[in-house]
Amino acid sequence: MTSTAVVPDGTVDAAIPLPYLVRHRLRETADTVTLDLVPLGEALPRYRPGQFSMLYAFGIGEIPVSVSAIAPGGDALAHTVRAVGKVSEAICRLRPGEVIGVRGPFGNDWALGIRPLEDDDPVTPLGTAPGEDLVVMAGGLGLSPLRPVVLQALSQPGAYGWLTVLVGARSPQELVHRTDLTQWHALGEAKITVDRAEPGWTGAVGLVTDQLRHAVFRPERTTAFVCGPEPMMRASAEALLLRGVAPGRIRLSLERNMRCATAWCGHCQLGQVLVCRDGPVFTWEQAAGLLAVHEL
Ligand SMILES: Cc1cc2nc3c(=O)[nH]c(=O)nc-3n(C[C@H](O)[C@H](O)[C@H](O)COP(=O)(O)OP(=O)(O)OC[C@H]3O[C@@H](n4cnc5c(N)ncnc54)[C@H](O)[C@@H]3O)c2cc1C
The missing domain is CATH 2.40.30.10 (Translation factors)
Structure with a gap:
């Protein structure tokens, strides 16, 4: 080349x-x-x-x-x-x-472009107010885009409040980033659950949303980050809403077929938005309607 x-x-x-x-x-x-x-x-x-x-x-x-x-x-x-x-x-x-x-x-990022306006403006690199709680919910390979969020939060613990990482996979064999998961679990930050246990699995069995019921966070001071298959993202957003997290505080990453990634070809159009230009991260306020639109 x-x-x-x-x-x-x-x-x-x-x-x-x-x-x-x-x-x-x-x-x-x-x-x-x-x-x-x-x-x-x-x-x-x-x-x-x-x-x-x-x-x-x-x-x-x-x-x-x-x-x-x-x-x-x-x-x-x-x-x-x-x-x-x-x-x-x-x-x-x-x-x-x-x-x-x-x-x-x-694309945009998990901070949704929220950046400090002045040098002394207190905004974390994840676009949250200092001391806010973070809830990270991942389904399957959805953990990969979320991994930098967890790594960022762990690298600057003073900037955030409580961190909860909830990870679901179909089976233990399908868990990705296992070394990280072991570390995060040992730190008490991560709860891992599988749909289907296998011999030797001693962790939880069930949906990632079941784990949310036991998670400790302050809904009015929480930002949630969600990525996984669309049914998992819907269920997670609904469970977060039930726990009192506002729709504008729930961020999701959407995947759509893409070609150019530069807002030229229109492959990733969803209603009024192009996922490559306007996303892939959206709030639940924006995404709830978009998920109802079929791709081109
Ligand atoms: C913003 C964004 C981030 C992504 N991040 C990752 C990632 O971190 N890791 C990863 O493995 N994949 C990721 N993907 C999905 C990845 O781009 C597709 O798996 C890939 O395009 C498949 O191409 P292919 O030629 O191998 O298979 P194809 O032959 O094109 O497709 C194989 C199957 O995958 C389906 N498919 C193709 N593209 C997508 C898509 N974008 N979303 C859902 N299903 C699709 C097809 O409908 C088909 O059923 C991401 C997609 C987007 C839009």
Whole structure:
């Protein structure tokens, strides 16, 4: 690949993938891997939790994938990919030392663009008021886009109130980011539940929403972050509303088929919004109506 995505004024051309090297590959489950990527030359601008990349398997195709970790102060990025079709299978087959094309960062972030207006304006990097409680609810691979939220909260504990991480998976075999889950569980922050137990599983069995009933947080001072299959996100939002969390305090990440990621092709249009430009993170106030719209 000879073209460069960094144009003469120093900005990045969002249409041109940059070559990144697969530095490390971790098999998460039978069909899911996490790839740690480092730039071969120029690096993309810094990502924020909740943003996504377009990952290009050379000669095969390109797909949107959320960033699952952002190295502090570095250019390394992690992406966790499930093999469901032609492109994701090719990406999951990549080995350390091989090269992938990356465009990004795209989309808004879990902070919904809420940033300090002045240097002394107290807003956390997650777009919450200092000391607010955080509830993170993940279903299956939905944990990957949420992982940077938890890592951010744990890296600055003084900035947040109580942190609750509720993770659900169909079976123990399908849990991703197990090393993190073990650490978070040991810290008392994470509760993990599976729909179907297997021999040796000693954790909870049931839905992630069941775990919410026992979670301790102050609804009027809580921001919730939710990602997973759409039925799980609906059920989680409804359970949060029942616990008294306002719709504008519930944030969800929506996935829709995407092609360009630059608000040009319209593939990800949902009613009035383009998920690549206006999302992927929306509040439940916005998302409740959008989830009722069929994709194009
Ligand atoms: C903002 C965003 C973030 C994403 N983050 C991740 C991630 O972190 N990890 C990950 O593994 N995947 C993620 N995806 C989904 C990923 O982009 C799709 O799995 C991928 O496009 C499938 O392409 P393919 O060519 O491998 O399979 P295809 O042959 O195109 O599709 C295989 C199957 O997956 C379905 N599918 C395709 N695209 C999507 C989609 N966007 N949403 C739901 N179903 C889809 C198809 O309908 C089909 O049933 C994300 C999608 C979006 C829009």
